[in-house]
Amino acid sequence: MMRLGLLFIALTLSGTAYARAPYGWLPSQALPAPSLAERIAPPPGFERIAAPEGSFAAWLRGLPMRPEGAKVMTYTGAPKWRQDVHVAVVNIDIGKRDLQQCADAIMRLRAEWLYSQNRDKEIAFNDTDGKRRRFSSSRSSDHAGFRKYMDLVFAYAGTYSLERELKPVKPEQMAIGDVFIKGGFPGHAVLVADMVENRATGEKRFLLLQSYMPAQDIHVLKNPKSADGTPWYSTEIGDQLVTPEWVFLRSGLRRWP
Template sequence: MKKLMLFIIVLALIVGCSSQKGNPEEGSEISNPFTPKPNFINEEGTTIEERFLLPEGFERLEVEEGSFAAYLRRLPLKAHGTKVSYYDGRTKNKSGVYIGVVDMDIDDRDLQQCADAIIRLRAEYFYERGEIDKIHFNFTNGFRADYSKWMEGYRVSASGNDVKWVKTAEASNNYDSFKKYLNIVFAYAGTISLENELMAVAVEDMKIGDVFIQGGSPGHAVVVVDMARNETTGEVIFLLAQSYMPAQETQILVNPMDEYLSPWYSLSFGETLRTPEWVFNRENLKRFE
């Protein structure tokens, strides 16, 4: 009889615990662990546009052929599953950060970090189009470094905060010289200078190529590389890319705020945008003029 009573008491406790776990507080949702997450990845895709599929009902925003937006959307990607490499050859094995790697070389020095990667993309776009006069970036002290000046054989001479051009080389416009120019920019520019160089833009007016940036030491910056809209609901989504510290390959970010939308982000993200390695505010969105 005692054994029977003990069994009844234990059974009642088990049922009671199960009942509590199965009845969450009013207004909360029960997550279904068996609901599969959407797969927005085409593993055979070789560009951002081809690799990242859209949620149902969405269409990519139309962009002008030959524009910076079109360039970013068609950035080449390394094979699906490739790990990000640091400048020194080490691998970034951090999970929950990126879902794709841009197929673009980095130097073997710790130079091409977050703001630098965005500068690199902008410069590569204009270099590819032969629009040399549009390749210019400011150093942190305000000095404007024009690639057209570098092409003429002028080099940067820095003494403390005093920076000037000095003619020390032959005129050249080959790709190797262009890369050396970029390394100088990377060394003297950063999130502080790039933030000051860009103009503020409202999140509602976001375009591909816009940058979320917080200047500082350290600061951080990510760039919008693709966008799409649901014409029925009006919802807009976007993809982000970044480099980080130490210098590393540019990567397409996952969305830590919504695993069922990732790697896409919704424009309706609220007051703060949480990315895998940094949190931005709505006011941090900027644009190249």
């Protein structure tokens, strides 16, 4: 009995007893799903930029996807009125309330990654009034408790607060995990979910994820300026980044501090 107790203490100290699944919202019996990286190949002549194991970038590339051809659904269970803006849908829950919209979806993904790495103390967001809401203050640290915390964040935070939390970065210095954002009521935000590079020319391209209003499935955006239908955007965006449902200024690119 004593040996079992000592073993439990050792496992706890090593973190083994509290190992978390990388995508904690999925049921344990869920069948393997294609990842974002498996679903969307780089354009001809491009290859994915290196991403360290365990990084936010690597985690985003591993996001599980819904079956090919899946519709974007809203929190009500009805299809989004536009089905012409996406190329793929992330397999992640929306919730049953009109909460997980654009900035909320981005905060959800960032927090899910931190949660999967047991970095609970780093899961914190400012609300619109500037109050810091920390997951470590929640009563429950299981995933159900985490989801309740995120719904609270969604209710009190948004593009206005998130824009002020993030740090400006130039498009030429873009990295996976950066955010294009326009804070406001309404505002909008999209997440840089992947990047590729043409080693011969040095050109870089990126993928974008978004949710929108009303709360809806997180999805990979099409590039409305793409002549060949590819969803990849060039980092050479000029003064504006044109997406299917919003136009961002190049000065709207932000990074997590």
